[in-house]
Amino acid sequence: MSQSLRSTALFVFVVALILGTGFVQSWNSALLILNMGLVSALMALGVNLQWGFAGLFNVGVMGFVALGGLATVIISMPPVRAAWAVGGTGVLAALAVGAATIALAIWLTRSIPRGKLRAVAMLAVLIAGFVLYRLLFDPATTAIEKIDPAVTGYLGGLGLPIVLAWPVGGLLAAGAAWVIGKIALGLRSDYLAIATLGIAEIIIAVLKNEDWLARGVKNVIGLPRPVPYEIDLQNDPAFVARATDLGLDVTTASTLYVKVGYGLMFAVVLVVVLVLAQLALKSPWGRMMRAIRDNEVAARAMGKDVTRRHLQIFVLGSAICGMAGAMMTTLDGQLTPASYQPLRYTFLIWVMVIVGGSGNNFGAVLGGMLIWFLWVQVEPIGAAVMDLVTSGMADGSDLKIHLLNSVAHMRLLTMGVILLVVLRFAPRGLLPER
């Protein structure tokens, strides 16, 4: 089977799966799967850029996704004027002091030769900077968090349209990726993995604990939406007339309309990124990246600046993940830091990339949609299987109860098995790199 036929067949298969969900379960769940599938596909594209093109092992996807989520809050929520009045300048000044301290430390490293003098100067700068930072930061954040803590207690955002948060989320993620890349790229590959794992945990810890920033575990709910609210549609006579013309229940029609709206927006972004990624792959730049991936030493000998190129593609891939994260939070309509789990947001994306076919953009998209479908559907399927397995057991037996309760954990097991099976028997994925 030729590759293009194969990929068409596989994509038709995924579409059929989603349509099947629509017919068997409900169109609502089908669209839910489709929307998150599109977002997952975008994340997988980002990771594929890093792993498939350049062989960089990023296990901090969750952190970049969460930064995208933070961007939605910063961009779209209305500013809390009272909080800005009591603590805005304090926080900004503290952050400026923090940045200046780090800048000064870097400057010291560059300008003073290694030795006792540098160590002492560095320590002095860091300690002084930290103390000053805390002196400015603590009172400001305490004041901010006291402003109506049940509803706000944070600085709020800029009150801009939420779609703007998508590129901004990408920028935030790119910034974090640049810092990490600067530190860990150029060292052995496992170090990047550990460093990204660490930064992801730290980003989540910041989101959970810095209430002044995005309310921490109190969550920011009711983010503005780029599509109309269902209730407004239901009160719109024109919409009601059209829905009845189509023979649809108005409530169902409104929820479907909203989800289709999201789906179209996500699809546009996905297509744009996919086209760009595809162009990049085919360009001299893409060929250089793959050359570096396949033989770093040779590429270096040809005069390529391997570390710089790695940094470049690492930042780009993370930016895509950040953008996808912002889109996901937009879809959810709320930022809940406690919901970010590494197994779900980092390792699942990896399964998508590996299963889809690393190095192939279409493969990443396919893997994203397919694995997301499985992730959602494994639970009902697992429950059905478990019902079957336990049907012979006595009702109320401990084992039966235990097995039925454990169905929720089938997902991880299934994903692990899928990953290992693909790695073993089709290491290049469903759609291999050409």
Next chain:
Amino acid sequence: MDLLNAFVALANFVLIPAIAYGAQLALGALGVTLIYGILRFSNFAHGDTMAFGAMVTILVTWLLQGWGVSLGPLPTALLALPFGILGAMALVLITDRTVYRFYRKQRVKPVILVIVSMGVMFIYNGLVRFIIGPDDQRFADGERFIISVRDFKALTGLDEGLAIRTTQGLTLVTAVITVAVLFWFLNRTRTGKSMRAYSDNEDLALLSGINPERVVMITWLIVAALATIAGTLYGLDKTFKPFTYFQLLLPVFASAIVGGLGSPIGAIAGGFLIAFSEVGITYAWKKVATYALPDALAPNSLLQLLGTDYKFAVSFVILVIVLLVRPTGLFKGKSV
């Protein structure tokens, strides 16, 4: 100024917890570093291996408790520990046979093995959650304290109390015994020497007739034992929750890298370094400072450098500093 009380407070809140935590991290990092030295990849499934071993130990502990078996003042889990080790050994050997061996034969790049270990991590994680559930489990029993705060105060007449929990004492004793046995094995036995030779130079080791499959198998057995001991001690000392074991990956890896990947001594040093920094930086020093400083200088604030929620940030920052300054780690590990 009251230096004695300051020291007791310091010991109670920083030194003793950090020593116990450091011992647990060191045991975990030893496992990571051994896998790295012999099999040459970073094993992401290590945290979940610890969880699995601890889980088997817990199940056997419950069984023993149900039969009314106990060790008196010591936790019953000690009796169950060998079974946990056997369980973890069986698990990693099966994994090695069915998963890792295939890739070893192909001599794939280490990063592929890391991804494979990620899949294994998923499966272990799912298994543990499937069998014991994702919630907290308590299985510690026996005497809670070696010295309780009240006894200590009565004994010494100091204002500050000092408590040493049984689990903390046990952690240290077990860790010392384990490490002593491990180093004796690595340095004195023929098999241990062949392991070190294999780690230093694979080709030379093969030339001198060392059977690589045997070395790999013994490594997995040792790693399973270390992981189970570390996991059980951590669970006894704090609490058993599958997700926290996954989160332990970061400090464990940080310890191994800080010490120098592939270096057992480094892993131990790294473990204690990370533990002391974590506890020291997230501890509110007000009490100690109030005792140690003259009254005029007594602090008003908590003197806490970072909230306890940021303890991962500490291991991360230390890791970054080491990567920047000395990428091979403190004890010159491997760095490719």
